[in-house]
Amino acid sequence: MRHLRALCAIGDTGSLHAAARLLGMTQPSLTAQLRRIENALGAPLFVRDRTGSRPTPLGLTMLHRARPIMAEMSALVIDTQAEAVRTAGPNLRIGGTANRVIADWLRRLRLRLPTTDTYLRVDVSASTLLGMVAAGQLDVAFVHEVEGFPLRVPDGMRRRVLVEREPQFIALSPDHPAVTEPEVKLAELADDQWMVDPSVDGEWEGLREVLSEAGINPRILHGDYLTAASLVAIGEVVTPCQPTSRPRPDMAVRPLAGDPLAVRLFLAFRTENGPAPALIDTVYHELEAAYREAAWLAVAYRQRLLREDSPILRYDGQTRGRT
Structure with a gap:
């Protein structure tokens, strides 16, 4: 079922990147999974080009058979869960x-x-x-x-x-020069290394667009925000954060001037x-x-x-x- 779910996600989205986000996994992991499926079948199921991933004739046959199975499984899960609610309170x-x-x-x-x-x-x-x-x-x-x-x-x-x-704020080291201001301008972070989690829908794309419009092209690290907080503490990176984030002794939180990220x-x-x-x-x-x-x-x-x-x-x- 896991393999069928992956094939349907790729077929529905037309993109390995979008399918990986839909499935809650990384694109390399999904690519490796697809490669294993194709190796087991002995033939490719999708062709990748600039527009995304298109199913081969064999891929279309697989999707035609897989989608009804997935629909039946989804219905079974919903019915089972509904029955569990009725019996368990x-x-x-x-x-x-x-x-x-x-x-x-x-x-x-x-x-x-x-x-x-x-x-x-x-x-x-x-x-x-x-x-x-x-x-x-x-x-x-x-x-x-x-x-x-x-x-x-x-x-x-x-x-x-x-x-x-909701405007997004910036987390940075308490020793960062920009901390002395109530708001931080993007230009003040031009020489900093940034960190963003690309597995969060739209997060990397949104940041890249904002930085590009500001004429900034900093070095970007990709990783989860728990790791980012640790790197902020030692002055290695700056990272976007929620405005409800509270400062810590090892991390300052400031608004971004003009609220470019939201x-x-x-x-x-x-x-x-x-x-x-x-x-x-x-x-x-x-x-x-x-x-x-x-x-x-x-x-x-x-x-x-x-x-x-x-x-x-x-x-x-x-x-x-x-x-």
């Missing part, structure tokens, strides 16, 4: 891309819904999580969408926007055979409360939102700290 399956609010969101949901078994799935790929919601494997997913690189939201799903445009935050769920509207309201309101708390605790972000009189910090028409 209420449960809630939430997913999210890495975000500072996830832990508090989960805590709030467990307090608000004490008789509900709440399951959490965190993934670097928003596309993977959206696919799981569409397939009935998750009830909701809280994801971010890099500005300029929209996610493909499957049919039959709705999104409820939490933050239309994401949209939204909650996605199915419109049919999904959670009841009342449950969606509860899930969204607890997410909103968790985000408000995280924004308040992040000093630089809080100051920005207060200056703008942002509705993000408002609760029942009042702004926290000004009541």
